Amino acid sequence: MTILVWERPVRLIHWTIFIAVIVLAVTGFYIGNPILVSGGAPTDFLMGTYRAIHVAAAWVFGVAVVARLIWAFIGNRYSRWDQFVPVSRARRADIKTSFKYYLFMQRETPPGPGHNPLAGLTYLVLYAMFAVQIWTGLALASLADPGSFLWSVSGWTFSLVPIPTIRFVHHLILWLTLGFIVHHVYSATLIDVEERSGVLSSIVTGWKRIRPGQAGQAE
């Protein structure tokens, strides 16, 4: 039996975020450590170009993240906010089950065709990181113009935390995000191999095969 788990907007947002993160990572690493150095041609605009792409990709990323947050309140049951914030007792209990699976204490894969509660919690952490990343990015962008609207919104950050520390946090979260991608691809592959549910292809097609035991959890 196959069911539609990831609706079209969820998939679109997923891949938008993926592409934006790759572009942001490449340009971000360049901005942090410009390994390509111009030879001195008067028309060169390397750093300027990388920064422009970084800022443009950042806006795409920010809009996609906000869109996903909105979808968490209007989407289907697998995309809703309670998949990430374990408010129900059952979800909290299943966090333990998921842990048991990953710690070799049980063979059955975590329950549910959607995000298992542990994975949901991981995405909660990821989105918290995204929030910090977006905030520090806006604040750093505002430095160029302390008279701007952006500065009036985010400039107060630098009354609390020195500017280099904000840059440092912004840089570390990029590395943590790359670490997350490693985890994300591995876990999806692992579960796909275990369940043969097509979870890997589901983020393209939206559809997943579910086990008979999971049928009750489908719509």
Add this chain to the structure above:
Amino acid sequence: MATLLERLEANGISRRSFLTYCASLTTMLALPASLTPQIANALSKVDKPSIIWREFQDCAGNTESFLRSRNPGVADLILDLLSVDYHETIMAAAGRQAEAASDAAAKKGGYILVVEGSVPLKDDGVYCTIAGKTAKQHLEELSKGAAAIVNVGTCSSYGGIPAANPNPTGAVGVPSLVSNVPIVNLPGCPANADNITATFVHYLTFGSLPARDQLGRPLFAYGERIHDSCERRAHFDAGQFALAFGDEGHRKGWCLYKLGCKGPNTFNNCPAIRWNGGTSWPVGAGHGCVGCSEPEFWDAMGPLYQHLPNVSGFGVEATADQFGVALVGATALAFAAHGVAKYAQHRITAEPAAQPVAAGQPTEED
């Protein structure tokens, strides 16, 4: 007492050069040129406001900077307008006489309190004691009658070098101790003499401190980042960087970003007004900005020759990128090991799986 103009004449300084100086101050304060006459007028009849200049945990570097203001002839006379009633480094009096001068000025009230250096709080503030009183006691007593407090230098503004880790004396800046008096911070290590002079002139002209930002710094001096007014900025945008001191890029005057310049992290007007009477400034001389006028200088700006701070707390210091590569690599290794282990788990438990251990659904697909 002779007016300023009479004194200018006595010193052989023309009214023209006085007005030129007033015009340059007007520009520095980012005021419209039409206000120059008002500034000149106010300065010509100023009535010697009293100044108490207190040094706490400092190196007297701001005093040194202040004594080298841009236009010696006129500026010195303007500074003569200020009645500096107490200043350890330049006053003739010493001991009880000096304290008596401070007490007399304090009794009159309405003075400008200039503070240089941080205030230690640890162990009841014993690490800075002057005339039997701690810096904190002096500050508390003197801030009561002060019309305004001018913090010169990073130490009195934010704590500065004495407050750097591990901050053995518990040093803090003046704004964390005083709140009921208007305060202006002129951070910098040292603060630029021209910014100090301009702040005084603003006070003498308008009777108030200049407009300040969220960190108490006057906007005329700290309203823009060094990076955004830097003469090497075009090289940054082009991707033209000096990679080592003395290399081709460095000799061509390219951007010092890769040598750890903190210009992108620092609000100050060094590129515009420069130092030592407009002679030069650090980046102009070929060395990156060290961010001396920002909060938590020294700690937050280190390492000086690196763009980002290091990751510490793992026994060894590593750059953020070394840490990142290790993190992603370790994650990949851990998950690879996990995958192998999962495979092994299925192989090892394959036979006993048929036994009645499993509670619930079957896990194996056909």
